[in-house]
Amino acid sequence: MDASISLFELGWQTYFQQQLSLDDLEAHKIARVCRVEPSNYTLLSEQGLISLAVQPSQPNMTIGDWVIVNSDNQFVRKLDRSAxxxxxxxxxxxxxxxxxxxxxxxxxxxxxxxxxxxxxxxxxxxxxxxxxxxxxxxxxxxxxxxxxxxxxxxxxxxxxxxxxxxxxxxxxxxxxxxxxxxxxxxxxxxxxxxxxxxxxxxxxxxxxxxxxxxxxxxxxxxxxxxxxxxxxxxxxxSEAMSSASGLEVVAKLAEKCRFNDCTHSNEPGCAVRKALDDGEVEEQRVKAFKRANFSYDEDSSSKSKPHDKFHRSAHSDARARKHSITE
Missing domain, CATH: 3.40.50.300 (P-loop containing nucleotide triphosphate hydrolases)
Structure with missing residues (x-):
């Protein structure tokens, strides 16, 4: 065993510990997926790296999954995910x-x-x-x-x-x-x-x-x-590119507005509003453009003037986690 690696260092927690059986503790190995290839998974364990061939009977796995293998490094099962x-x-x-x-x-x-x-x-x-x-x-x-x-x-x-x-x-x-x-x-x-x-x-x-x-x-x-x-x-x-391309579409329309300080709400000659009314641009993209370029609050009737700096460039919530960890 490589003493320099422990399960806790790999991200092991109580949520996963609670899924283990007596056989897992006595005869099996616990490992975490660290590489995914079309025909092979690479797992990292206290014993070092384990190569696991992809089999049709296995569930699809990804980096971060916890896996149980037997003494011959054969797949036993995947533990339930926390995220x-x-x-x-x-x-x-x-x-x-x-x-x-x-x-x-x-x-x-x-x-x-x-x-x-x-x-x-x-x-x-x-x-x-x-x-x-x-x-x-x-x-x-x-x-x-x-x-x-x-x-x-x-x-x-x-x-x-x-x-x-x-x-x-x-x-x-x-x-x-x-x-x-x-x-x-x-x-x-x-x-x-x-x-x-x-x-x-x-x-x-x-x-x-x-x-x-x-x-x-x-x-x-x-x-x-x-x-x-x-x-x-x-x-x-991909998310960054999607966001940028969506804003760029609206930004090009905004250049055609009659007023330089147009907020794309009710101003006359607003090219963005016209495109929205004509169905040429999605309302979600217009809202995203406003959020990115204005001090804009959808729940408020007040919108400030656009920030020039932004015009120059075209939940996590409090919830109960699935598991509790004793720190």
């Missing part, structure tokens, strides 16, 4: 406890994309923490205004603001990393994900990596684990 990310029936990742949704506070700030990521996390039944980066590139008023816009998405949403000049906010993030917790990170290109990861862990440090060759699970502070995968990166990229 699951999927997209159009494609499995992305499972058993992620907390997702850090990373968004830059500069001109790349996109409230609609943050909202979409929150919806994905909510649907997966994970928890979310929004991390607003590059605070040092904005003045304090702008930081407060954008943070307030995010907070209005959910009054109970946890939000952390970080910058490149201070380590204190990053240290505050580490307090969310508990033993056995699995963490993932979502964010659009340019949001500061890579810098955030480097501030949390040293990828050049051998202790960050488990002592076997795999690239999906990494040690985080306080005994938690970071889960990353090509599928997860593809998901966040």
């Amino acid at each position: 699951l990310f999927n997209q159009e029936q494609k499995l992305i990742a499972s058993n992620i406890d907390t997702v850090l949704i990373v968004s830059a506070l500069d001109d790349n700030f996109n409230i609609e994309l943050i909202k979409r990521y929150l919806e994905l996390v909510h649907e997966a039944e994970s928890d979310a923490i929004v991390v607003l980066t590059k605070a040092d590139l904005c003045d304090e008023t702008e930081v407060d205004e954008k943070r307030d816009r995010v907070q209005r998405l959910n009054p109970l949403l946890m939000i952390e603001t970080v910058n490149t000049k201070s380590a204190e906010p990053v240290e505050a993030l580490k307090s969310f990393f508990k033993k056995g917790k699995t963490i993932a990170i979502l964010g659009a290109p340019g949001a500061g994900k890579s810098r955030l990861v480097r501030s949390l862990i040293d990828l050049d440090d051998a202790n960050t990596h488990f002592s076997v060759a795999q690239d999906s699970l990494f040690r985080l502070p306080n005994g938690s684990v970071l889960l990353d995968s090509p599928e997860l990166r593809e998901l966040q990229a």
Whole structure:
């Protein structure tokens, strides 16, 4: 047995422990999926890597799943998931406890994309923490205004603001990393994900990596684990592209409005409203464009003038978790 790997370091929790039988404890092995290929799964266990051939009798599995194998490394069963990310029936990742949704506070700030990521996390039944980066590139008023816009998405949403000049906010993030917790990170290109990861862990440090060759699970502070995968990166990229393309359609229409400060509500000569009335653009896209470009609240009758910076660039809720963990 590789003493440098423990189940808790891989994200093991009480919820999974409660699913074990006496045979599992005495004769079987517990492993976590860390790589998925068309004909093979790679599992990471206390004993090291296990190769498991894909069989028609097996359920579909994804990175993050917990699996029971026998002494000959043959599949026995998959444990029930605590969380699951999927997209159009494609499995992305499972058993992620907390997702850090990373968004830059500069001109790349996109409230609609943050909202979409929150919806994905909510649907997966994970928890979310929004991390607003590059605070040092904005003045304090702008930081407060954008943070307030995010907070209005959910009054109970946890939000952390970080910058490149201070380590204190990053240290505050580490307090969310508990033993056995699995963490993932979502964010659009340019949001500061890579810098955030480097501030949390040293990828050049051998202790960050488990002592076997795999690239999906990494040690985080306080005994938690970071889960990353090509599928997860593809998901966040596709959502970012979808959000950007949807806003671009409305942005091109907005350029044709009679007034430069048009809020696309009831102004005469509004090209966006005309396209909406003619069925040429979806109402959801128009609302998304307003959220991204205005201090806009759908429940309020007041809308402020557009922010020039935004025009230059074209839930998680409090709920009972499926399982309880003794910290």
